Amino acid sequence: MRSTGFRELRRLAFSHGIQIAYRDIRGQRQTARPEALMAVLRALGTPIERPDDAPELLRARDVEQWSRRCEPVVVAWDDVPADLPLRLPSELDAGRLAAVIALEDGSSRELRVDLGQLPVTGSASVDGRRYVLRSLPLPEGLPRGYHRLSLGFPDGGLATATVIAAPRRAWQPSGEQARLWGTFLPLYALTSDRSWSAGNFSDLADLLEWTKRLGGQFTGTLPLLAAYLDEPFEISPYAPVSRLFWNEFYLDVTALAEFQASRAARDLVNSRDFQDELRRLRRDRLVDYRHGMRLRRRVLELLARQCWETPGPRREELETWRAAHPEAERYAAFRATVERYRAGWSAWPEPLRSGQRTDGDPDVARYHLYVQWAAEQQVRQLAQRHDQGGQGLYLDLPVGVHPDGFDTWRFRDLFIQSVSAGAPPDPFFDEGQVWGFPPLHPERQREDGYGYLRACLQHHLCHAGMLRIDHVMGLHRLYLIPAGSSGRDGVYIRYPAEEMYAVLALESHRGRCIVVGEDLGTAPDAVRRAMARHGLLRMYVLPFELRPGGQAAAPPRNALACLDTHDLPPFAALWGSWPAQERQRLLAWLRQQGCLTAVEGDEALAALHGFLAFLAASPAQALVVNLEDLWLETEPQNRPGTGLEQPNWRRKARYALEDVTNSAALQALLAQIDRLRRQGGEA
Structure with a gap:
C-alpha cells in the first residue's frame, strides 16, 4: 500500500482539506486509513475507487484549482x-x-x-x-x-x-452591561399553570422578566428549532428539522389572536375530553411530545383555518409575511410532503428528492405556514418585550441538522452526503461518536457565498442578545465518519475558519449580539486563540476547571462561566460523586477565597452557594445559573451516548414557574449573585 498511489492519495486528500493525521486526546498521533480517505473523498465528489486512481485525480485537481481565476470568497476586515x-x-x-x-x-x-x-x-x-x-x-x-x-x-x-x-471582532456591550448574569432552563422543562404539559414562549417571557427584575440580563434555553414530533420522530433539540424555523410545540396557543376569534377552538379546549387529556399530560413527569403535539395541533388547525378564511388585518399580515419569506412557503410544502409519506425525504419517490418538488396536501402546507408565522411573532414579541437593558434571550445554534430534514433536502448540495459528523475515541467513548448528521461541504458553501450560514445566524440573531455556537471547533474542522463505519475510522476535514468568523462577526454586529463558542473537549489551542482574536466568549465549566489540591482555576474575562451544562449531571450530582476528601479540600479552598464562611446543614447546598459566589465575583464576562442547580437537582437533562431508553430531553423541572418565581430563598441567592456581579472582578 505504501506505493506512489498511496503518497498521491494523501496529497489528493490534503488538497481537499482532509487532514492526513491528528493528535488524539492523549496527544498520540493517529493516521487516517486509506479506505477512510477514499470514502470521504468520494463523499466530497471525487470519483476515486483505489489509491492508484489518485495521481490522475490529483493532476485534474491541480488544473481545476489553477484554472479558477480567483477564490469564491475574500474577506475585507475593517x-x-x-x-x-x-x-x-x-x-x-x-x-x-x-x-x-x-x-x-x-x-x-x-x-x-x-x-x-x-x-x-x-x-x-x-x-x-x-x-x-x-x-x-x-x-x-x-x-x-x-x-x-x-x-x-x-x-x-x-x-x-x-x-x-x-469587523474583526464580534459585537460586545460596553460599560455597565459588560458584566452579565442570567438564568437557564430548557423550555420543555419550564412548566406553569397555563402551559400545556411543557413550557411555551409566554413562560419563557415570564422567566426572563423575573430574571431581569432580580438584576439579571438574560435567560438561556436549549435550541428552539423545528422538530419531527410524529413520523419521523426525533425530540433532540440538536437534531432539528431546520435551523431556519421554530418549533411550533412551544407556541402559547391561547395567546394567539385567532384563539379569541374562534369559538370552535375555545369549545374544543374547554371540552371535558380535552381537559382530561391535558390534565394527564400535566401530571406526567416526562414531556410526552407526540401526544402533546397532537393535542396542540387539534387546536392550531382550527386557528390556521380561522386566519386563512377570515379577511382582515391578520390575514393581510400573514400574506405579507408569506410574500417576504418564500423559504417559509417551501418549508411548509416540505412538511406537508413529509406528512403524506410519513417519512423523511430520503424515502420519498425519486423526483421529490431534488429539493425543488413537493407533493403534500395544500391544507397541511397552509397549517405549517401559519404556525411558523405565529411562532415568529411570539418569539419576536418575547424579544421586543425585553430589548431594553441587558441581552434578553440567550439562544443556542446546533452544529448540525436532521439528516432527513428540510435543510438537507432544500440545500442538498451544501451538505456532504454518505458521511456523518462525530468525534474520535476518547476516555468516555472508546469507539468515538457518530452524531448522525451530514456536515456542510467546505467548498460548496463558499461558492454559495455562505448564504445558508448567514440565514441560520440571522434567524437567531434578530431575536437573541446572546448566541451559543454549538461545537465551535466546527468553524475550523469537523471529524467525518464514512457511512457504516465506527467512530474509530473517521478523518478531520478543514473549514475556511476566517471566512466563517467574518460572517459571524458581521451578523453579530448587525444583531448587537454577544457570541459564545462551545469550546469544551479537545479543542486545539488555535481554536481558542481564534475565538479571542474575533471576540467570542469561551466557556468555563467548573468540573473541567478543577485542579489538583482542591481548587478551581479562575475564569478568564472573555468567558461565560457556569457550574455545568445540559450534557453533564447537575451540580449536586457532581458534588456527590466526588470523593469526600476532595470535597473537604474544595470547601476549605472556598473559605480561603472568602466565598464560604461556614458549612451548616446541607454540604452540597453550602458548596453550591460557595461556587456560585466564586464565579459571580470572578472577572468572567457572563455567568449563567442553571435553575435546577439551585434546588440541588441530581437528574440530568441528557445522558450523552444514549437515546430514548433514557429520559433525555423530556424531564420536567421539579418546580413549576410559579414556585420558582415566588421562592424567597431563590430570590435571595440570585440577589447575592447580582451584587457580586456588580461589585466583583475587573470592570
Missing part, C-alpha cells in the same frame, strides 16, 4: 487593506482588468486595473502550462456587508467572488 489573489495563465499576464463591486446597498464601484502592474506573489507550472499569481488590492473603506465582485479579463474570461466586509 482594519486592514484586503487583496484578492488572481491566478493567471502566463499569456494573460498583461492587459486591462475590468472589476465591478456590486455593494449590498445596491450601489457599485468600478475598477480598471493593468494586470501587469499588480504585484506578483508566486507562480507555478501545472500540466504543462505556466501560471502567475498576482494580488489585486480591493478598495479601502468598503461598507460592512456582503458584496459581489465581478471580474472581466482581457481574454473574455469572467470570474466572481463574494466580498465579506466585516
